[in-house]
Amino acid sequence: MTKSALIKKAKLVAQAMVPALGALVGDTAMADELSYIDQRNDPVSLVRSYYNALNRHEYARAWSYWGADGKPGQSYDSFVNGFEGTLFVDLYIGNVQSEGAAGSAFHAVPVAINAWQQDGTATAFAGCFFLRIAEPTIQEPPFEGLHLYEANLDHVDEPYFVHVPETCAP
Secondary structure: OOHHHHHHHHHHHHHHHHHHHHHHOOOOHHHHHOOOOOOOOOHHHHHHHHHHHHHOOOHHHHHHOOOOOOOOOOOHHHHHHOOOOEEEEEEEEOOOEEEEEOOEEEEEEEEEEEEEEOOOOEEEEEEEEEEEEEOHHHOOOOOOOOEEEEEEEEEEOOOHHHHOOOOOOO
16 A cells, blocks of 8 residues: 555544544543553553553543653643643554663653544644663662653654654654
């Protein structure tokens, strides 16, 4: 399939999803379809769990994926306000890059997302999440597991999934 055919197909799929998502607003069935996922044992699971929390509007849980102090440079209230009007986020994850240095493991997770708003519009973003864990055997309490420490996402055109970066650099 050519890139233009893929883009056309993706736009048709996205347009078909908008009415379905709109019908779910205020419907308790939405929560049933979004089962609780909280896995922090690897980079992909953590990013998926982060978006699961956002999709379930569990902002305190989403905030916790940023580590003990939350998202650097942002208050919790500002973080929550940034998702005002967001109904659901589609997520596409690329190939994770990992490396170790000075007693820590670092991971770069390329992503592309489509943020569906309550008014039926969608905005696409692509970029990278950066995760870190200090070697567990050398940590002192309180233990801090694998967590997000930085994200660089930029607005992109639809279809969002063709914009997943091949590599990430912090």
